[in-house]
Amino acid sequence: MENLKNQRILIIGGSSGMGLACARRLASKGAHVIIASRSQASLDAALTTVPGSASAHVVDFSSESSLEALFSAVGRIDHLVLAASSSAAWGPFRDVSGAVLLKAFEQKALGYWQSIRAALPHLRKDGSVTLLSGTASRTALMHTAGLAAINGAITQMGQTLAMELAPLRVNVVSPGLIDTPAYDHLSREAKTALFDGMIKDLHVGRAGTSEEVAQAMEFVITNDFTTGALIDIDGGSR
Ligand SMILES: NC(=O)c1ccc[n+]([C@@H]2O[C@H](COP(=O)([O-])OP(=O)(O)OC[C@H]3O[C@@H](n4cnc5c(N)ncnc54)[C@H](OP(=O)(O)O)[C@@H]3O)[C@@H](O)[C@H]2O)c1
Known part of the structure:
Protein backbone atom coordinates (compact mmCIF):
# COMPACT_ATOMS: atom_id res chain seq x y z
CA MET A 1 0.00 0.00 0.00
CA GLU A 2 1.49 3.33 -1.12
CA ASN A 3 2.11 5.87 1.66
CA LEU A 4 0.89 9.25 0.42
CA LYS A 5 3.34 11.25 2.55
CA ASN A 6 5.33 13.59 0.27
CA GLN A 7 3.96 11.98 -2.91
CA ARG A 8 3.53 14.53 -5.71
CA ILE A 9 0.12 14.09 -7.31
CA LEU A 10 -1.04 16.14 -10.30
CA ILE A 11 -4.81 16.43 -10.71
CA ILE A 12 -5.93 17.91 -14.04
CA GLY A 13 -9.48 19.07 -13.45
CA GLY A 14 -8.59 19.57 -9.78
CA SER A 15 -10.32 22.91 -9.27
CA SER A 16 -13.87 21.54 -8.96
CA GLY A 17 -16.06 18.53 -8.21
CA MET A 18 -14.46 15.11 -7.96
CA GLY A 19 -10.96 16.31 -8.86
CA LEU A 20 -11.05 18.86 -6.05
CA ALA A 21 -12.48 16.33 -3.57
CA CYS A 22 -9.63 14.00 -4.50
CA ALA A 23 -7.10 16.83 -3.98
CA ARG A 24 -8.51 17.58 -0.52
CA ARG A 25 -8.51 13.93 0.49
CA LEU A 26 -4.95 13.21 -0.67
CA ALA A 27 -3.53 16.45 0.74
CA SER A 28 -5.11 15.70 4.12
CA LYS A 29 -3.12 12.45 4.12
CA GLY A 30 0.24 14.09 3.49
CA ALA A 31 0.53 14.23 -0.32
CA HIS A 32 1.62 17.37 -2.16
CA VAL A 33 -1.21 17.95 -4.63
CA ILE A 34 -0.90 20.06 -7.74
CA ILE A 35 -4.28 21.07 -9.13
CA ALA A 36 -4.59 22.22 -12.73
CA SER A 37 -7.41 23.61 -14.86
CA ARG A 38 -8.07 26.46 -17.30
CA SER A 39 -9.16 29.19 -14.89
CA GLN A 40 -6.69 30.85 -12.50
CA ALA A 41 -9.62 32.28 -10.50
CA SER A 42 -11.14 28.79 -9.99
CA LEU A 43 -7.74 27.40 -9.01
CA ASP A 44 -7.17 30.22 -6.50
CA ALA A 45 -10.58 29.64 -4.91
CA ALA A 46 -10.05 25.86 -4.86
CA LEU A 47 -6.60 26.12 -3.25
CA THR A 48 -8.08 27.87 -0.21
CA THR A 49 -10.13 24.72 0.48
CA VAL A 50 -7.27 22.20 0.24
CA PRO A 51 -5.70 21.33 3.59
CA GLY A 52 -1.93 20.75 3.70
CA SER A 53 0.54 21.07 0.86
CA ALA A 54 -0.87 22.19 -2.51
CA SER A 55 -0.08 24.31 -5.54
CA ALA A 56 -1.90 25.20 -8.76
CA HIS A 57 -1.16 25.68 -12.47
CA VAL A 58 -3.27 26.81 -15.38
CA VAL A 59 -3.62 24.29 -18.23
CA ASP A 60 -5.96 23.55 -21.09
CA PHE A 61 -5.45 19.83 -21.61
CA SER A 62 -6.90 19.96 -25.11
CA SER A 63 -3.70 21.81 -26.11
CA GLU A 64 -0.38 19.93 -26.34
CA SER A 65 1.64 23.14 -25.93
CA SER A 66 -0.29 24.03 -22.78
CA LEU A 67 0.44 20.55 -21.40
CA GLU A 68 4.15 20.90 -22.25
CA ALA A 69 4.25 24.19 -20.33
CA LEU A 70 2.47 22.57 -17.39
CA PHE A 71 4.88 19.65 -17.12
CA SER A 72 7.98 21.80 -17.48
CA ALA A 73 6.69 23.91 -14.58
CA VAL A 74 5.59 20.98 -12.41
CA GLY A 75 8.54 18.58 -12.93
CA ARG A 76 8.59 15.11 -11.37
CA ILE A 77 5.29 13.56 -10.23
CA ASP A 78 4.42 10.22 -8.63
CA HIS A 79 0.78 10.02 -9.73
CA LEU A 80 -1.45 11.60 -12.37
CA VAL A 81 -5.22 12.01 -11.99
CA LEU A 82 -7.40 13.05 -14.94
CA ALA A 83 -10.73 14.49 -13.79
CA ALA A 84 -11.44 17.23 -16.33
CA SER A 85 -14.79 17.18 -18.00
CA SER A 86 -16.82 17.77 -21.08
CA SER A 87 -20.58 17.42 -21.06
CA ALA A 88 -21.10 19.14 -24.41
CA ALA A 89 -22.22 15.94 -26.15
CA TRP A 90 -25.18 15.35 -23.79
CA GLY A 91 -28.54 15.30 -25.60
CA PRO A 92 -30.78 13.36 -27.97
CA PHE A 93 -28.75 11.53 -30.61
CA ARG A 94 -30.57 13.38 -33.40
CA ASP A 95 -29.52 16.75 -31.93
CA VAL A 96 -25.81 16.05 -31.47
CA SER A 97 -24.02 16.84 -34.72
CA GLY A 98 -20.74 15.21 -35.69
CA ALA A 99 -19.02 18.57 -35.14
CA VAL A 100 -20.38 18.83 -31.58
CA LEU A 101 -19.34 15.26 -30.80
CA LEU A 102 -15.87 15.81 -32.25
CA LYS A 103 -15.36 18.96 -30.14
CA ALA A 104 -16.53 17.19 -26.99
CA PHE A 105 -14.33 14.20 -27.81
CA GLU A 106 -11.35 16.51 -28.19
CA GLN A 107 -12.23 18.20 -24.90
CA LYS A 108 -12.23 14.98 -22.89
CA ALA A 109 -10.88 11.80 -24.54
CA LEU A 110 -8.18 13.51 -26.58
CA GLY A 111 -7.28 15.64 -23.55
CA TYR A 112 -6.78 12.48 -21.47
CA TRP A 113 -4.70 10.91 -24.26
CA GLN A 114 -2.46 13.96 -24.64
CA SER A 115 -2.10 14.42 -20.88
CA ILE A 116 -0.80 10.87 -20.36
CA ARG A 117 1.66 11.22 -23.24
CA ALA A 118 2.92 14.56 -21.93
CA ALA A 119 3.18 13.19 -18.38
CA LEU A 120 5.21 10.06 -19.14
CA PRO A 121 8.72 11.61 -19.04
CA HIS A 122 7.88 13.19 -15.67
CA LEU A 123 5.90 10.37 -14.08
CA ARG A 124 7.51 7.86 -11.70
CA LYS A 125 7.93 4.58 -13.59
CA ASP A 126 5.88 2.60 -11.06
CA GLY A 127 3.52 5.44 -10.17
CA SER A 128 -0.08 5.55 -11.37
CA VAL A 129 -2.59 7.16 -13.69
CA THR A 130 -6.24 7.43 -12.67
CA LEU A 131 -8.87 8.24 -15.30
CA LEU A 132 -12.43 9.37 -14.58
CA SER A 133 -14.78 8.03 -17.26
CA GLY A 134 -18.56 7.89 -16.67
CA THR A 135 -21.49 5.55 -16.25
CA ALA A 136 -22.93 6.45 -19.67
CA SER A 137 -20.24 4.17 -21.09
CA ARG A 138 -21.33 1.30 -18.83
CA THR A 139 -25.10 1.24 -19.26
CA ALA A 140 -27.85 2.55 -21.53
CA LEU A 141 -29.05 5.96 -20.33
CA MET A 142 -31.41 8.05 -22.44
CA HIS A 143 -29.77 10.86 -24.43
CA THR A 144 -26.20 9.98 -23.51
CA ALA A 145 -24.91 8.28 -26.69
CA GLY A 146 -22.34 11.08 -27.09
CA LEU A 147 -21.11 10.67 -23.51
CA ALA A 148 -21.07 6.88 -24.02
CA ALA A 149 -18.82 7.28 -27.06
CA ILE A 150 -16.38 9.59 -25.25
CA ASN A 151 -16.27 7.78 -21.92
CA GLY A 152 -16.25 4.38 -23.63
CA ALA A 153 -13.01 5.36 -25.34
CA ILE A 154 -11.50 6.26 -21.95
CA THR A 155 -12.75 3.10 -20.26
CA GLN A 156 -11.17 0.90 -22.92
CA MET A 157 -7.98 2.97 -23.16
CA GLY A 158 -7.30 2.34 -19.47
CA GLN A 159 -7.04 -1.44 -19.80
CA THR A 160 -4.65 -1.35 -22.74
CA LEU A 161 -2.45 1.34 -21.19
CA ALA A 162 -2.21 -0.67 -17.97
CA MET A 163 -0.60 -3.45 -20.04
CA GLU A 164 1.54 -1.27 -22.31
CA LEU A 165 2.86 1.18 -19.72
CA ALA A 166 3.54 -1.29 -16.85
CA PRO A 167 4.99 -1.06 -14.23
CA LEU A 168 3.05 2.21 -14.28
CA ARG A 169 -0.43 1.37 -12.98
CA VAL A 170 -3.45 2.68 -14.90
CA ASN A 171 -6.99 2.51 -13.51
CA VAL A 172 -10.40 3.86 -14.43
CA VAL A 173 -13.02 5.11 -11.98
CA SER A 174 -16.47 5.40 -13.54
CA PRO A 175 -18.81 7.78 -11.67
CA GLY A 176 -22.57 7.66 -11.92
CA LEU A 177 -24.76 10.66 -11.09
CA ILE A 178 -22.62 12.81 -8.79
CA ASP A 179 -23.81 16.18 -7.48
CA THR A 180 -20.99 18.52 -8.53
CA PRO A 181 -20.71 22.05 -9.94
CA ALA A 182 -20.91 20.44 -13.41
CA TYR A 183 -24.69 20.92 -13.09
CA ASP A 184 -24.54 24.55 -11.90
CA HIS A 185 -25.38 25.87 -15.37
CA LEU A 186 -28.88 24.33 -15.08
CA SER A 187 -31.81 26.17 -13.50
CA ARG A 188 -32.97 24.73 -10.18
CA GLU A 189 -36.06 23.27 -11.92
CA ALA A 190 -34.06 21.70 -14.73
CA LYS A 191 -31.55 20.19 -12.29
CA THR A 192 -34.33 18.77 -10.10
CA ALA A 193 -36.06 17.23 -13.12
CA LEU A 194 -32.81 15.71 -14.38
CA PHE A 195 -31.76 14.36 -10.97
CA ASP A 196 -35.23 13.03 -10.08
CA GLY A 197 -35.41 11.24 -13.41
CA MET A 198 -32.07 9.54 -12.87
CA ILE A 199 -32.33 8.90 -9.12
CA LYS A 200 -35.51 6.84 -9.51
CA ASP A 201 -33.42 4.15 -11.23
CA LEU A 202 -30.69 4.07 -8.57
CA HIS A 203 -30.67 1.38 -5.87
CA VAL A 204 -29.36 3.88 -3.33
CA GLY A 205 -32.12 6.43 -4.06
CA ILE A 221 -3.73 5.41 -6.37
CA THR A 222 -2.50 3.72 -3.19
CA ASN A 223 -3.15 0.02 -3.85
CA ASP A 224 0.01 -1.30 -5.54
CA PHE A 225 -1.71 -4.51 -6.72
CA THR A 226 -4.48 -2.67 -8.59
CA THR A 227 -3.97 -1.94 -12.27
CA GLY A 228 -6.18 -2.26 -15.35
CA ALA A 229 -9.14 -2.00 -12.98
CA LEU A 230 -12.47 -0.37 -13.68
CA ILE A 231 -14.41 0.70 -10.59
CA ASP A 232 -18.04 1.81 -10.87
CA ILE A 233 -19.13 4.31 -8.22
CA ASP A 234 -22.66 4.70 -9.53
CA GLY A 235 -25.25 3.89 -6.84
CA GLY A 236 -26.24 0.81 -8.81
CA SER A 237 -27.13 2.54 -12.08
CA ARG A 238 -26.09 -0.51 -14.14
N1 LIG B 1 -20.83 14.84 -12.23
C1 LIG B 1 -21.32 13.74 -12.77
O1 LIG B 1 -22.51 13.37 -12.58
C2 LIG B 1 -20.44 12.89 -13.67
C3 LIG B 1 -20.94 11.65 -14.10
C4 LIG B 1 -20.15 10.84 -14.90
C5 LIG B 1 -18.86 11.24 -15.25
N2 LIG B 1 -18.40 12.44 -14.85
C6 LIG B 1 -17.02 12.80 -15.24
O2 LIG B 1 -16.22 12.98 -14.07
C7 LIG B 1 -15.24 13.98 -14.31
C8 LIG B 1 -15.34 15.07 -13.24
O3 LIG B 1 -16.64 15.66 -13.31
P1 LIG B 1 -17.13 16.77 -12.28
O4 LIG B 1 -18.61 16.64 -12.23
O5 LIG B 1 -16.32 16.68 -11.04
O6 LIG B 1 -16.76 18.08 -13.12
P2 LIG B 1 -16.65 19.64 -12.68
O7 LIG B 1 -17.05 19.87 -11.28
O8 LIG B 1 -17.34 20.40 -13.77
O9 LIG B 1 -15.08 19.89 -12.80
C9 LIG B 1 -14.46 19.77 -14.04
C10 LIG B 1 -13.02 20.22 -13.91
O10 LIG B 1 -12.40 20.10 -15.20
C11 LIG B 1 -11.69 21.32 -15.48
N3 LIG B 1 -11.59 21.41 -16.93
C12 LIG B 1 -12.60 21.42 -17.85
N4 LIG B 1 -12.10 21.50 -19.10
C13 LIG B 1 -10.74 21.53 -18.96
C14 LIG B 1 -9.66 21.63 -19.89
N5 LIG B 1 -9.88 21.72 -21.22
N6 LIG B 1 -8.39 21.63 -19.42
C15 LIG B 1 -8.16 21.56 -18.09
N7 LIG B 1 -9.13 21.48 -17.15
C16 LIG B 1 -10.41 21.48 -17.59
C17 LIG B 1 -12.55 22.39 -14.79
O11 LIG B 1 -11.88 23.59 -14.50
P3 LIG B 1 -11.82 24.86 -15.52
O12 LIG B 1 -13.23 25.15 -15.94
O13 LIG B 1 -11.15 25.93 -14.71
O14 LIG B 1 -10.97 24.41 -16.66
C18 LIG B 1 -12.85 21.66 -13.48
O15 LIG B 1 -11.71 21.72 -12.60
C19 LIG B 1 -15.47 14.49 -15.72
O16 LIG B 1 -14.62 13.80 -16.60
C20 LIG B 1 -16.92 14.12 -16.00
O17 LIG B 1 -17.15 13.94 -17.38
C21 LIG B 1 -19.15 13.29 -14.07
Whole structure:
Protein backbone atom coordinates (compact mmCIF):
# COMPACT_ATOMS: atom_id res chain seq x y z
CA MET A 1 0.00 0.00 0.00
CA GLU A 2 1.49 3.33 -1.12
CA ASN A 3 2.11 5.87 1.66
CA LEU A 4 0.89 9.25 0.42
CA LYS A 5 3.34 11.25 2.55
CA ASN A 6 5.33 13.59 0.27
CA GLN A 7 3.96 11.98 -2.91
CA ARG A 8 3.53 14.53 -5.71
CA ILE A 9 0.12 14.09 -7.31
CA LEU A 10 -1.04 16.14 -10.30
CA ILE A 11 -4.81 16.43 -10.71
CA ILE A 12 -5.93 17.91 -14.04
CA GLY A 13 -9.48 19.07 -13.45
CA GLY A 14 -8.59 19.57 -9.78
CA SER A 15 -10.32 22.91 -9.27
CA SER A 16 -13.87 21.54 -8.96
CA GLY A 17 -16.06 18.53 -8.21
CA MET A 18 -14.46 15.11 -7.96
CA GLY A 19 -10.96 16.31 -8.86
CA LEU A 20 -11.05 18.86 -6.05
CA ALA A 21 -12.48 16.33 -3.57
CA CYS A 22 -9.63 14.00 -4.50
CA ALA A 23 -7.10 16.83 -3.98
CA ARG A 24 -8.51 17.58 -0.52
CA ARG A 25 -8.51 13.93 0.49
CA LEU A 26 -4.95 13.21 -0.67
CA ALA A 27 -3.53 16.45 0.74
CA SER A 28 -5.11 15.70 4.12
CA LYS A 29 -3.12 12.45 4.12
CA GLY A 30 0.24 14.09 3.49
CA ALA A 31 0.53 14.23 -0.32
CA HIS A 32 1.62 17.37 -2.16
CA VAL A 33 -1.21 17.95 -4.63
CA ILE A 34 -0.90 20.06 -7.74
CA ILE A 35 -4.28 21.07 -9.13
CA ALA A 36 -4.59 22.22 -12.73
CA SER A 37 -7.41 23.61 -14.86
CA ARG A 38 -8.07 26.46 -17.30
CA SER A 39 -9.16 29.19 -14.89
CA GLN A 40 -6.69 30.85 -12.50
CA ALA A 41 -9.62 32.28 -10.50
CA SER A 42 -11.14 28.79 -9.99
CA LEU A 43 -7.74 27.40 -9.01
CA ASP A 44 -7.17 30.22 -6.50
CA ALA A 45 -10.58 29.64 -4.91
CA ALA A 46 -10.05 25.86 -4.86
CA LEU A 47 -6.60 26.12 -3.25
CA THR A 48 -8.08 27.87 -0.21
CA THR A 49 -10.13 24.72 0.48
CA VAL A 50 -7.27 22.20 0.24
CA PRO A 51 -5.70 21.33 3.59
CA GLY A 52 -1.93 20.75 3.70
CA SER A 53 0.54 21.07 0.86
CA ALA A 54 -0.87 22.19 -2.51
CA SER A 55 -0.08 24.31 -5.54
CA ALA A 56 -1.90 25.20 -8.76
CA HIS A 57 -1.16 25.68 -12.47
CA VAL A 58 -3.27 26.81 -15.38
CA VAL A 59 -3.62 24.29 -18.23
CA ASP A 60 -5.96 23.55 -21.09
CA PHE A 61 -5.45 19.83 -21.61
CA SER A 62 -6.90 19.96 -25.11
CA SER A 63 -3.70 21.81 -26.11
CA GLU A 64 -0.38 19.93 -26.34
CA SER A 65 1.64 23.14 -25.93
CA SER A 66 -0.29 24.03 -22.78
CA LEU A 67 0.44 20.55 -21.40
CA GLU A 68 4.15 20.90 -22.25
CA ALA A 69 4.25 24.19 -20.33
CA LEU A 70 2.47 22.57 -17.39
CA PHE A 71 4.88 19.65 -17.12
CA SER A 72 7.98 21.80 -17.48
CA ALA A 73 6.69 23.91 -14.58
CA VAL A 74 5.59 20.98 -12.41
CA GLY A 75 8.54 18.58 -12.93
CA ARG A 76 8.59 15.11 -11.37
CA ILE A 77 5.29 13.56 -10.23
CA ASP A 78 4.42 10.22 -8.63
CA HIS A 79 0.78 10.02 -9.73
CA LEU A 80 -1.45 11.60 -12.37
CA VAL A 81 -5.22 12.01 -11.99
CA LEU A 82 -7.40 13.05 -14.94
CA ALA A 83 -10.73 14.49 -13.79
CA ALA A 84 -11.44 17.23 -16.33
CA SER A 85 -14.79 17.18 -18.00
CA SER A 86 -16.82 17.77 -21.08
CA SER A 87 -20.58 17.42 -21.06
CA ALA A 88 -21.10 19.14 -24.41
CA ALA A 89 -22.22 15.94 -26.15
CA TRP A 90 -25.18 15.35 -23.79
CA GLY A 91 -28.54 15.30 -25.60
CA PRO A 92 -30.78 13.36 -27.97
CA PHE A 93 -28.75 11.53 -30.61
CA ARG A 94 -30.57 13.38 -33.40
CA ASP A 95 -29.52 16.75 -31.93
CA VAL A 96 -25.81 16.05 -31.47
CA SER A 97 -24.02 16.84 -34.72
CA GLY A 98 -20.74 15.21 -35.69
CA ALA A 99 -19.02 18.57 -35.14
CA VAL A 100 -20.38 18.83 -31.58
CA LEU A 101 -19.34 15.26 -30.80
CA LEU A 102 -15.87 15.81 -32.25
CA LYS A 103 -15.36 18.96 -30.14
CA ALA A 104 -16.53 17.19 -26.99
CA PHE A 105 -14.33 14.20 -27.81
CA GLU A 106 -11.35 16.51 -28.19
CA GLN A 107 -12.23 18.20 -24.90
CA LYS A 108 -12.23 14.98 -22.89
CA ALA A 109 -10.88 11.80 -24.54
CA LEU A 110 -8.18 13.51 -26.58
CA GLY A 111 -7.28 15.64 -23.55
CA TYR A 112 -6.78 12.48 -21.47
CA TRP A 113 -4.70 10.91 -24.26
CA GLN A 114 -2.46 13.96 -24.64
CA SER A 115 -2.10 14.42 -20.88
CA ILE A 116 -0.80 10.87 -20.36
CA ARG A 117 1.66 11.22 -23.24
CA ALA A 118 2.92 14.56 -21.93
CA ALA A 119 3.18 13.19 -18.38
CA LEU A 120 5.21 10.06 -19.14
CA PRO A 121 8.72 11.61 -19.04
CA HIS A 122 7.88 13.19 -15.67
CA LEU A 123 5.90 10.37 -14.08
CA ARG A 124 7.51 7.86 -11.70
CA LYS A 125 7.93 4.58 -13.59
CA ASP A 126 5.88 2.60 -11.06
CA GLY A 127 3.52 5.44 -10.17
CA SER A 128 -0.08 5.55 -11.37
CA VAL A 129 -2.59 7.16 -13.69
CA THR A 130 -6.24 7.43 -12.67
CA LEU A 131 -8.87 8.24 -15.30
CA LEU A 132 -12.43 9.37 -14.58
CA SER A 133 -14.78 8.03 -17.26
CA GLY A 134 -18.56 7.89 -16.67
CA THR A 135 -21.49 5.55 -16.25
CA ALA A 136 -22.93 6.45 -19.67
CA SER A 137 -20.24 4.17 -21.09
CA ARG A 138 -21.33 1.30 -18.83
CA THR A 139 -25.10 1.24 -19.26
CA ALA A 140 -27.85 2.55 -21.53
CA LEU A 141 -29.05 5.96 -20.33
CA MET A 142 -31.41 8.05 -22.44
CA HIS A 143 -29.77 10.86 -24.43
CA THR A 144 -26.20 9.98 -23.51
CA ALA A 145 -24.91 8.28 -26.69
CA GLY A 146 -22.34 11.08 -27.09
CA LEU A 147 -21.11 10.67 -23.51
CA ALA A 148 -21.07 6.88 -24.02
CA ALA A 149 -18.82 7.28 -27.06
CA ILE A 150 -16.38 9.59 -25.25
CA ASN A 151 -16.27 7.78 -21.92
CA GLY A 152 -16.25 4.38 -23.63
CA ALA A 153 -13.01 5.36 -25.34
CA ILE A 154 -11.50 6.26 -21.95
CA THR A 155 -12.75 3.10 -20.26
CA GLN A 156 -11.17 0.90 -22.92
CA MET A 157 -7.98 2.97 -23.16
CA GLY A 158 -7.30 2.34 -19.47
CA GLN A 159 -7.04 -1.44 -19.80
CA THR A 160 -4.65 -1.35 -22.74
CA LEU A 161 -2.45 1.34 -21.19
CA ALA A 162 -2.21 -0.67 -17.97
CA MET A 163 -0.60 -3.45 -20.04
CA GLU A 164 1.54 -1.27 -22.31
CA LEU A 165 2.86 1.18 -19.72
CA ALA A 166 3.54 -1.29 -16.85
CA PRO A 167 4.99 -1.06 -14.23
CA LEU A 168 3.05 2.21 -14.28
CA ARG A 169 -0.43 1.37 -12.98
CA VAL A 170 -3.45 2.68 -14.90
CA ASN A 171 -6.99 2.51 -13.51
CA VAL A 172 -10.40 3.86 -14.43
CA VAL A 173 -13.02 5.11 -11.98
CA SER A 174 -16.47 5.40 -13.54
CA PRO A 175 -18.81 7.78 -11.67
CA GLY A 176 -22.57 7.66 -11.92
CA LEU A 177 -24.76 10.66 -11.09
CA ILE A 178 -22.62 12.81 -8.79
CA ASP A 179 -23.81 16.18 -7.48
CA THR A 180 -20.99 18.52 -8.53
CA PRO A 181 -20.71 22.05 -9.94
CA ALA A 182 -20.91 20.44 -13.41
CA TYR A 183 -24.69 20.92 -13.09
CA ASP A 184 -24.54 24.55 -11.90
CA HIS A 185 -25.38 25.87 -15.37
CA LEU A 186 -28.88 24.33 -15.08
CA SER A 187 -31.81 26.17 -13.50
CA ARG A 188 -32.97 24.73 -10.18
CA GLU A 189 -36.06 23.27 -11.92
CA ALA A 190 -34.06 21.70 -14.73
CA LYS A 191 -31.55 20.19 -12.29
CA THR A 192 -34.33 18.77 -10.10
CA ALA A 193 -36.06 17.23 -13.12
CA LEU A 194 -32.81 15.71 -14.38
CA PHE A 195 -31.76 14.36 -10.97
CA ASP A 196 -35.23 13.03 -10.08
CA GLY A 197 -35.41 11.24 -13.41
CA MET A 198 -32.07 9.54 -12.87
CA ILE A 199 -32.33 8.90 -9.12
CA LYS A 200 -35.51 6.84 -9.51
CA ASP A 201 -33.42 4.15 -11.23
CA LEU A 202 -30.69 4.07 -8.57
CA HIS A 203 -30.67 1.38 -5.87
CA VAL A 204 -29.36 3.88 -3.33
CA GLY A 205 -32.12 6.43 -4.06
CA ARG A 206 -29.87 9.49 -4.25
CA ALA A 207 -27.06 11.12 -6.23
CA GLY A 208 -23.49 10.44 -5.17
CA THR A 209 -21.03 12.89 -3.65
CA SER A 210 -17.61 13.92 -4.91
CA GLU A 211 -16.12 12.56 -1.69
CA GLU A 212 -17.50 9.07 -2.40
CA VAL A 213 -15.74 9.05 -5.76
CA ALA A 214 -12.56 10.51 -4.25
CA GLN A 215 -12.47 7.56 -1.84
CA ALA A 216 -12.28 5.18 -4.82
CA MET A 217 -9.64 7.38 -6.48
CA GLU A 218 -7.47 7.19 -3.37
CA PHE A 219 -7.86 3.40 -3.37
CA VAL A 220 -6.56 2.92 -6.93
CA ILE A 221 -3.73 5.41 -6.37
CA THR A 222 -2.50 3.72 -3.19
CA ASN A 223 -3.15 0.02 -3.85
CA ASP A 224 0.01 -1.30 -5.54
CA PHE A 225 -1.71 -4.51 -6.72
CA THR A 226 -4.48 -2.67 -8.59
CA THR A 227 -3.97 -1.94 -12.27
CA GLY A 228 -6.18 -2.26 -15.35
CA ALA A 229 -9.14 -2.00 -12.98
CA LEU A 230 -12.47 -0.37 -13.68
CA ILE A 231 -14.41 0.70 -10.59
CA ASP A 232 -18.04 1.81 -10.87
CA ILE A 233 -19.13 4.31 -8.22
CA ASP A 234 -22.66 4.70 -9.53
CA GLY A 235 -25.25 3.89 -6.84
CA GLY A 236 -26.24 0.81 -8.81
CA SER A 237 -27.13 2.54 -12.08
CA ARG A 238 -26.09 -0.51 -14.14
N1 LIG B 1 -20.83 14.84 -12.23
C1 LIG B 1 -21.32 13.74 -12.77
O1 LIG B 1 -22.51 13.37 -12.58
C2 LIG B 1 -20.44 12.89 -13.67
C3 LIG B 1 -20.94 11.65 -14.10
C4 LIG B 1 -20.15 10.84 -14.90
C5 LIG B 1 -18.86 11.24 -15.25
N2 LIG B 1 -18.40 12.44 -14.85
C6 LIG B 1 -17.02 12.80 -15.24
O2 LIG B 1 -16.22 12.98 -14.07
C7 LIG B 1 -15.24 13.98 -14.31
C8 LIG B 1 -15.34 15.07 -13.24
O3 LIG B 1 -16.64 15.66 -13.31
P1 LIG B 1 -17.13 16.77 -12.28
O4 LIG B 1 -18.61 16.64 -12.23
O5 LIG B 1 -16.32 16.68 -11.04
O6 LIG B 1 -16.76 18.08 -13.12
P2 LIG B 1 -16.65 19.64 -12.68
O7 LIG B 1 -17.05 19.87 -11.28
O8 LIG B 1 -17.34 20.40 -13.77
O9 LIG B 1 -15.08 19.89 -12.80
C9 LIG B 1 -14.46 19.77 -14.04
C10 LIG B 1 -13.02 20.22 -13.91
O10 LIG B 1 -12.40 20.10 -15.20
C11 LIG B 1 -11.69 21.32 -15.48
N3 LIG B 1 -11.59 21.41 -16.93
C12 LIG B 1 -12.60 21.42 -17.85
N4 LIG B 1 -12.10 21.50 -19.10
C13 LIG B 1 -10.74 21.53 -18.96
C14 LIG B 1 -9.66 21.63 -19.89
N5 LIG B 1 -9.88 21.72 -21.22
N6 LIG B 1 -8.39 21.63 -19.42
C15 LIG B 1 -8.16 21.56 -18.09
N7 LIG B 1 -9.13 21.48 -17.15
C16 LIG B 1 -10.41 21.48 -17.59
C17 LIG B 1 -12.55 22.39 -14.79
O11 LIG B 1 -11.88 23.59 -14.50
P3 LIG B 1 -11.82 24.86 -15.52
O12 LIG B 1 -13.23 25.15 -15.94
O13 LIG B 1 -11.15 25.93 -14.71
O14 LIG B 1 -10.97 24.41 -16.66
C18 LIG B 1 -12.85 21.66 -13.48
O15 LIG B 1 -11.71 21.72 -12.60
C19 LIG B 1 -15.47 14.49 -15.72
O16 LIG B 1 -14.62 13.80 -16.60
C20 LIG B 1 -16.92 14.12 -16.00
O17 LIG B 1 -17.15 13.94 -17.38
C21 LIG B 1 -19.15 13.29 -14.07
